[in-house]
Amino acid sequence: MTPRKKRFWFITVGIVVLCIAAAFVLNAFQSNLVFFFTPSQVAKGEAPRNRLFRIGGMVKDGSLKKGSDEIEFVVTDFTNEVSVHYTGLLPDLFKEGKGVVAQGRLSDQGLFTATEVLAKHDENYMPPEAKSAMDKAALERAAKSLKPNSN
Amino acid sequence: MIAELGQYILILALLVALVQCVLPLVGSLTKQHAWQYLARPTAWLQFALVAGAYGCLLTGFLRDDFSIAYVAEHSNHLLPTPYKVAAVWGGHEGSLMLWILMLSVWTSLVAYFSKSLPIGIISRVLSVLGFISVGFILFILFTSNPFLRELPIPAEGRDLNPLLQDPGLVIHPPMLYMGYVGMSVAFAFAIAALITGRLDSAWSRWSRPWTVIAWSFLTLGIGLGSWWAYYELGWGGWWFWDPVENASLMPWLVSTALIHSLMVTEKRGGFKAWTVLLAIAAFSLSLLGTFLVRSGVLTSVHAFAADPTRGIFVLCFLAIVVGSSLTLFAWRAPKVTLGGTMGLLSRETFMLINSVLLSVATAAVLLGTLYPLVIDALNLGKLSVGPPYFNLVFAPLMVPILFLLIPGTVAKWRNANLQDMFMHLRWTALVSVVLGASLPFLMGEWSFGVFLGWTLGLWVGLGTLQHMVERVLKPGRIGGSFWGQHFAHLGLAIVVLGVTGVKSFEVERDVKMAIGDEVTIQPYVFRLNAMGEVKGPNYTASQAQIEVFNSGESTEILKPEKRHYLSSAMPMTEAAISSNLWRDLYVSLGDPLPGDAHQWSMRIYYKPFVPWLWVGVLVMVLGGLLASLDRRYRRASAQSPLQTAGQALSMGADGEEGVMHEREIGGDSLESLSPEAVNSQEQSLEADTTAHELPQSPSLHTDSGVQSAT
Numbered sequence: 092m093t094p095r096k097k098r099f100w101f102i103t104v105g106i107v108v109l110c111i112a113a114a115f116v117l118n119a120f121q122s123n124l125v126f127f128f129t130p131s132q133v134a135k136g137e138a139p140r141n142r143l144f145r146i147g148g149m150v151k152d153g154s155l156k157k158g159s160d161e162i163e164f165v166v167t168d169f170t171n172e173v174s175v176h177y178t179g180l181l182p183d184l185f186k187e188g189k190g191v192v193a194q195g196r197l198s199d200q201g202l203f204t205a206t207e208v209l210a211k212h213d214e215n216y217m218p219p220e221a222k223s224a225m226d227k228a229a230l231e232r233a234a235k236s237l238k239p240n241s242n
Numbered sequence: 243m244i245a246e247l248g249q250y251i252l253i254l255a256l257l258v259a260l261v262q263c264v265l266p267l268v269g270s271l272t273k274q275h276a277w278q279y280l281a282r283p284t285a286w287l288q289f290a291l292v293a294g295a296y297g298c299l300l301t302g303f304l305r306d307d308f309s310i311a312y313v314a315e316h317s318n319h320l321l322p323t324p325y326k327v328a329a330v331w332g333g334h335e336g337s338l339m340l341w342i343l344m345l346s347v348w349t350s351l352v353a354y355f356s357k358s359l360p361i362g363i364i365s366r367v368l369s370v371l372g373f374i375s376v377g378f379i380l381f382i383l384f385t386s387n388p389f390l391r392e393l394p395i396p397a398e399g400r401d402l403n404p405l406l407q408d409p410g411l412v413i414h415p416p417m418l419y420m421g422y423v424g425m426s427v428a429f430a431f432a433i434a435a436l437i438t439g440r441l442d443s444a445w446s447r448w449s450r451p452w453t454v455i456a457w458s459f460l461t462l463g464i465g466l467g468s469w470w471a472y473y474e475l476g477w478g479g480w481w482f483w484d485p486v487e488n489a490s491l492m493p494w495l496v497s498t499a500l501i502h503s504l505m506v507t508e509k510r511g512g513f514k515a516w517t518v519l520l521a522i523a524a525f526s527l528s529l530l531g532t533f534l535v536r537s538g539v540l541t542s543v544h545a546f547a548a549d550p551t552r553g554i555f556v557l558c559f560l561a562i563v564v565g566s567s568l569t570l571f572a573w574r575a576p577k578v579t580l581g582g583t584m585g586l587l588s589r590e591t592f593m594l595i596n597s598v599l600l601s602v603a604t605a606a607v608l609l610g611t612l613y614p615l616v617i618d619a620l621n622l623g624k625l626s627v628g629p630p631y632f633n634l635v636f637a638p639l640m641v642p643i644l645f646l647l648i649p650g651t652v653a654k655w656r657n658a659n660l661q662d663m664f665m666h667l668r669w670t671a672l673v674s675v676v677l678g679a680s681l682p683f684l685m686g687e688w689s690f691g692v693f694l695g696w697t698l699g700l701w702v703g704l705g706t707l708q709h710m711v712e713r714v715l716k717p718g719r720i721g722g723s724f725w726g727q728h729f730a731h732l733g734l735a736i737v738v739l740g741v742t743g744v745k746s747f748e749v750e751r752d753v754k755m756a757i758g759d760e761v762t763i764q765p766y767v768f769r770l771n772a773m774g775e776v777k778g779p780n781y782t783a784s785q786a787q788i789e790v791f792n793s794g795e796s797t798e799i800l801k802p803e804k805r806h807y808l809s810s811a812m813p814m815t816e817a818a819i820s821s822n823l824w825r826d827l828y829v830s831l832g833d834p835l836p837g838d839a840h841q842w843s844m845r846i847y848y849k850p851f852v853p854w855l856w857v858g859v860l861v862m863v864l865g866g867l868l869a870s871l872d873r874r875y876r877r878a879s880a881q882s883p884l885q886t887a888g889q890a891l892s893m894g895a896d897g898e899e900g901v902m903h904e905r906e907i908g909g910d911s912l913e914s915l916s917p918e919a920v921n922s923q924e925q926s927l928e929a930d931t932t933a934h935e936l937p938q939s940p941s942l943h944t945d946s947g948v949q950s951a952t
Contacts, residue, residue: 097586116606116635123631127624157836179752180832180843183813
């Protein structure tokens with residue numbers, strides 16, 4: 092083979108391999124994105140059923156119930172609430188009145204079953220997702236409360 | 243006073259860095275020798291100043307000087323002294339101080355160990371390092387000054403994050419940073435070579451030991467981080483595909499490709515442009531890692547910093563570094579690509595595949611790490627990319643890498659023979675497959691994943707051992723880089739075996755236990771004997787006493803703790819781990835459960851093969867160190883290319899001296915031969931040494947020889 096031909100083959104094989112790898116990577120990527128929804132979005136029915144997603148907000152005060160196996164608590168953005176079921180050990184920093192992010196699925200009955208409650212490792216640290224959920228809800232409330240005045 | 247002194251010294255360091263950046267480079271371009279010779283003294287002076295500034299900050303910590311805001315944020319009176327030392331890099335500002343300290347250490351080491359390098363090269367290398375230093379000191383002074391005072395002076399500091407109060411975290415960041423920052427040396431050599439327009443084998447040989455050392459530190463740093471997460475976070479995971487871990491994995495993947503690519507550049511003169519690109523990528527990804535961790539863009543354990551201006555500064559710096567080096571590359575690279583010839587089946591081909599696969603893996607990790615950030619920044623919603631994506635992508639990419647590793651080490655340069663390789667390796671392959679298929683039965687459960695993982699691990703391990711034994715049985719001195727290469731591969735094999743083992747056979751039990759309760763994970767029985775309170779220097783803890791029985795016999799008592807640090811409301815789980823070569827028993831204590839039963843939630847894990855991960859990483863690091871200590875680099879660097887080129891030219895006239903010199907160096911220098919003669923001689927040498935041993939031989943620069951001969 093001439094060097095030119097050889098180079099041609101190298102490049103062709105390289106491009107084919109790269110394309111296969113890219114297709115494969117993007118496919119895996121597509122099916123593993125985990126989207127984030129606020130409790131208000133869940134209440135409006137924007138969240139998918141039976142697909143993994145995350146919710147975030149505050150753990151409502153007094154909502155934590157530890158059963159014999161299952162743990163139950165309510166995540167709120169102070170506008171809407173989602174009750175969460177979880178089996179397992181809670182992270183060290185899980186507390187009522189603190190921010191939380193939970194990953195799980197919403198059943199057809201509207202029950203959120205968490206497979207993971209995310210640990211955040213600083214008591215002053217608010218998970219950015221939880222914070223943005225709170226901010227969004229606060230903004231909507233503010234917008235609503237302004238309406239009667241303007242009329 | 244100490245804070246002002248520190249800041250003052252840091253400003254001086256900035257000025258010196260500016261001098262180190264500008265004058266030697268200008269000198270090398272305008273041939274002003276005096277300016278070029280400034281490179282070394284300024285590098286040393288800069289080291290002294292940066293170390294001085296760092297010392298000031300350290301003194302602030304040791305003296306509990308809470309008038310310094312940073313000290314008050316990250317330390318307090320009760321913090322044990324070793325952790326006060328570690329607290330210096332416990333936060334954003336201090337970790338950047340550590341960054342520039344590391345950079346000045348690397349710079350001084352380069353300045354010291356490069357005495358024999360031509361001044362034109364070394365002045366440019368040190369100048370590039372000076373430029374990086376300028377960027378980072380500016381970053382510290384403008385956005386993250388650790389020397390700021392706080393008034394009124396708080397009586398007590400806030401304490402170091404309890405998670406960081408751990409021996410693992412005392413050494414993890416310095417090791418990781420040594421690795422990150424070490425990539426700047428590879429980068430500086432690449433840029434200097436681009437400026438000079440000489441990407442020859444001499445350049446790759448100077449650059450190789452530095453890259454390998456940096457890679458070793460990076461490996462060690464990542465391993466320590468993983469180890470720390472494993473025992474400190476309390477739930478037995480050792481890799482999370484967390485963005486911060488990805489940030490350290492990406493430079494590791496690229497630098498692994500770089501090490502292999504540099505080898506081809508040194509031995510065969512090929513892949514030059516590609517090697518330079520990898521060096522630029524490795525350093526850029528290190529910067530990206532710093533940006534990701536230190537800018538607060540991540541929703542992650544490690545992202546303690548939360549100031550956007552910092553992120554923008556690092557991002558701009560990153561843009562300047564990547565932009566200008568790629569521009570330089572585009573301008574210069576066409577002039578320097580003159581690769582050697584290679585056959586379709588040759589060691590070069592394997593190296594190429596290695597590079598491509600590692601780059602694809604890096605790109606996949608980069609996509610998964612950055613995509614959520616980009617989407618968030620564009621306000622398109624919030625999402626995350628979970629570990630399943632990374633596992634799904636990473637495992638299939640590692641399979642061909644592991645499979646091709648052994649043929650790659652056996653294949654001859656330039657043209658390999660498939661049949662020879664097959665005959666050579668068939669027994670190893672057979673043994674690996676048979677063991678890989680049968681060993682899972684011993685563990686009680688067969689699955690395709692275990693079979694594949696263990697077969698590949700055994701294949702890499704046994705193939706490497708086979709090669710080592712064959713080499714040892716042959717006469718001749720064996721260079722450090724031979725041992726280095728094979729130990730690193732052996733370490734990889736151990737890690738692969740360990741990862742497969744722990745992923746496939748771990749048993750995790752989240753249970754509730756009252757005193758006297760037992761949990762069984764065959765053949766172990768765990769019994770909760772007692773609960774008690776213990777007091778540490780700055781915390782109190784609940785402690786469980788769990789007796790472990792192995793086949794009915796009491797073997798030990800594990801004492802997991804739940805700590806409450808006095809200065810922070812944050813509880814900390816301190817797992818108790820019992821290790822031996824084959825498995826870890828991992829117990830961590832949860833919260834007491836409500837009700838009258840006096841139960842505690844408890845994690846009781848059986849983790850087989852976990853110690854293999856740490857052993858494997860250490861063996862890899864050992865390999866890296868052995869390779870970088872190869873005598874060849876020291877000998878060879880005692881020869882500047884100008885000298886050798888000169889020698890090559892003067893050989894005709896003064897042949898005898900040249901020949902004697904070559905014998906002393908190792909006997910098969912090829913420099914005065916024509917390219918054709920080089921090829922034929924190499925081939926004849928290959929006939930009586932093993933295929934890759936030839937490149938190990940301390941041959942002088944083939945390239946300069948070729949240049950001088952043509």
